[in-house]
Amino acid sequence: MFTVISDLESTDKSLFYKNxxxxxxxxxxxxxxxxxxxxNMASLLYFSLPNINWSGFYLYNGQELILGPFHxxxxxxxxxxxxxxxxxxxxxxxxxxxxDVHEFPGHIACDPDSRSEIVIPLIQDRNIxxxxxxxxxxxxxxxxxxxxxxxxxxxxxxxxxxxxx
Numbered sequence: 001m002f003t004v005i006s007d008l009e010s011t012d013k014s015l016f017y018k019n020x021x022x023x024x025x026x027x028x029x030x031x032x033x034x035x036x037x038x039x040n041m042a043s044l045l046y047f048s049l050p051n052i053n054w055s056g057f058y059l060y061n062g063q064e065l066i067l068g069p070f071h072x073x074x075x076x077x078x079x080x081x082x083x084x085x086x087x088x089x090x091x092x093x094x095x096x097x098x099x100d101v102h103e104f105p106g107h108i109a110c111d112p113d114s115r116s117e118i119v120i121p122l123i124q125d126r127n128i129x130x131x132x133x134x135x136x137x138x139x140x141x142x143x144x145x146x147x148x149x150x151x152x153x154x155x156x157x158x159x160x161x162x163x164x165x
Contacts, residue, residue, distance in 0.1 A: 017149025020048055024156050032162040039069035041157055045134060045150075046071035052136045053113055057122075058086050059130035065090055068130060076110040084108035086131050089119035093128060095147055099140040111135065118142040120154050122163075129163050 024044060028037050038057045046055040056070020058079055065079040065086055082091040083106055089096045098117045101107045114135035122129040132154055136142070 013145045014149070017145065017152065020044070020149065021152050021156060023048075024153055025160075028156070028160045032160070034161050034163045035069060037157060037161045041132075041153070042069050042071050045153075049134070051138050051141055052134055054111060054133070054135040057130055057132055058090075060090060060128050065130060070133075072135070073111050076108055079108060085117050085119050086133050089121050090128055090131050093121050093123060095120045095151060097142045097147055099142075101135075113137045115139045116141040118146060118150060120147075120150050122154055122158060124158050124163060129158075132157075 024041060027040050027044060031037055042056045046052065049055070054070065054072030054075065056072065056075065057068035058065035059068045060066075060081075064081060067075055067077045079087045081087050085096055085098055085101065085104055085107060087108075088106075096117075096119045098104050098107075101109075101114055101117050104117075114137060116136045116139055118134050120132045122131060132150065134142070134150070
């Protein structure tokens with residue numbers, strides 16, 4: 001049986017992410033389907049990370065980002081490249097950690113309760129696949145340890161998943 005890790009407060013944060021990476025690896029197993037793997041990863045993050053209100057993916061279709069598997073409130077369906085935190089992360093191919101989304105130029109407010117955000121681009125064979133987007137109702141929720149841990153989790157997803165490009 002698979003168990004979701006949800007005890008970040010009583011665990012060293014780096015160790016928490018190491019355990020979460022092991023859990024993701026086990027959860028994905030030998031499955032290669034992109035929708036199944038992204039859905040399970042979004043769920044794992046949503047139920048494991050404290051103080052978040054949205055976890056999910058936007059996928060690049062060659063022109064814009066389209067909503068993919070997620071957990072949380074309904075979300076914006078299409079995001080133009082270079083727009084908002086997700087579009088900027090995808091177009092620059094860099095992880096963005098935003099302490100206060102209301103101060104980010106061009107922020108797209110899908111959920112007015114979200115206050116901070118981290119977006120990690122998914123890059124495979126030098127191609128942008130999409131982004132992992134995680135929102136929090138807390139200001140300054142994400143730090144450097146979160147960035148490193150979540151980037152490691154996206155590497156696991158990319159290694160274990162076949163994306164149709």
